[in-house]
Amino acid sequence: MTNRVRLSASLALLALALSFADAYDPSPLQDICVAVQEPKNALFVNGKFCKNPVLTTANDFLFSGLQVPRSTANPVGSTVTPVFVDQLPGLNTLGISMARIDYGIGGLNPPHIHPRGTEILLVLEGTLYAGFVTSNQLNNTFFEKVLHPGDVFVFPIGTIHFQINVGKINAVAIAGLSSQNPGVTTVANALFNAKPPISPGVLAKGFQVDEKLVETLQKKFWYYN
Numbered sequence: 001m002t003n004r005v006r007l008s009a010s011l012a013l014l015a016l017a018l019s020f021a022d023a024y025d026p027s028p029l030q031d032i033c034v035a036v037q038e039p040k041n042a043l044f045v046n047g048k049f050c051k052n053p054v055l056t057t058a059n060d061f062l063f064s065g066l067q068v069p070r071s072t073a074n075p076v077g078s079t080v081t082p083v084f085v086d087q088l089p090g091l092n093t094l095g096i097s098m099a100r101i102d103y104g105i106g107g108l109n110p111p112h113i114h115p116r117g118t119e120i121l122l123v124l125e126g127t128l129y130a131g132f133v134t135s136n137q138l139n140n141t142f143f144e145k146v147l148h149p150g151d152v153f154v155f156p157i158g159t160i161h162f163q164i165n166v167g168k169i170n171a172v173a174i175a176g177l178s179s180q181n182p183g184v185t186t187v188a189n190a191l192f193n194a195k196p197p198i199s200p201g202v203l204a205k206g207f208q209v210d211e212k213l214v215e216t217l218q219k220k221f222w223y224y225n
Helices: 003-021 187-192 200-207 211-219
Strands: 078-083 097-103 108-113 119-125 128-133 142-147 152-155 160-165 171-177
Touching (some): 078 108, 097 108, 097 160, 108 187, 128 152, 187 211, 200 211
Antiparallel strands (some): 108 160, 119 171, 128 160
16 A cells, blocks of 8 residues: 555545544534524524624623522422523534533432433532443443532433432532533433323333333323423
C-alpha cells in the first residue's frame, strides 16, 4: 500500500469517526440560533427554527428560579424541573440541557430512558440509590450505586435508569444532558398507559403474567414527571 493510499484510507476513517461523533445534536453553523415557534404550515425541521440574531436578547439565554425547591406531593414523590430548549430557547443547536430533580423521603424518579442524550447526575442534598441497565447485548447488566452529596453518576444514552431517595431527608440533584431535547420515556407509562392501549395479550405474554394483571395495571392512573 502506497503512502498516498494509506493517507486516503486514514482520512476516510477520520471522516467516518467524526461523523459518528456528531451523530446526535448537530454542531451549530452560526454563533447563535435562539429557538422560536414554528410558523403555521411550516416544514418540520430537526430541531427548532432560529430567531433573527438581530432580535436576540440576553433573556433568550436565561432561565431563572432553579434554586427554588419544588413540591414532591405526587404519587412517585419526586419532581423534575427541565431546562431543555422549550424552557430555554438559547439552547437551540448547542447540544446540552439540564434539569433539577427534587425527591421527597422515599421519592422515586421512576425507571425511564432518554432516547437522545446521556445524563450526568450531581447530588446536592440527601442520599440517592441510582442505577441503570444495559442492553440485551450486555445481558442487561445492572450498575447500581448509593450516591451522597458531591457524588456524580453517569447514565449512558438510551439506558433504562432511575434514582430513589433512601435517606432520611429530602434530596436534590442536578442533571446535565447531552442534547438540547433529550426526550423522556417513562417505562411503566409507555407500556401500560399507551394511547391507544397496547393489547393486554401482548403485554401478558411479554411479561409472562396473567392478562388480568395487565388489565388492572392499564386501568391505573399513571403519574409521570
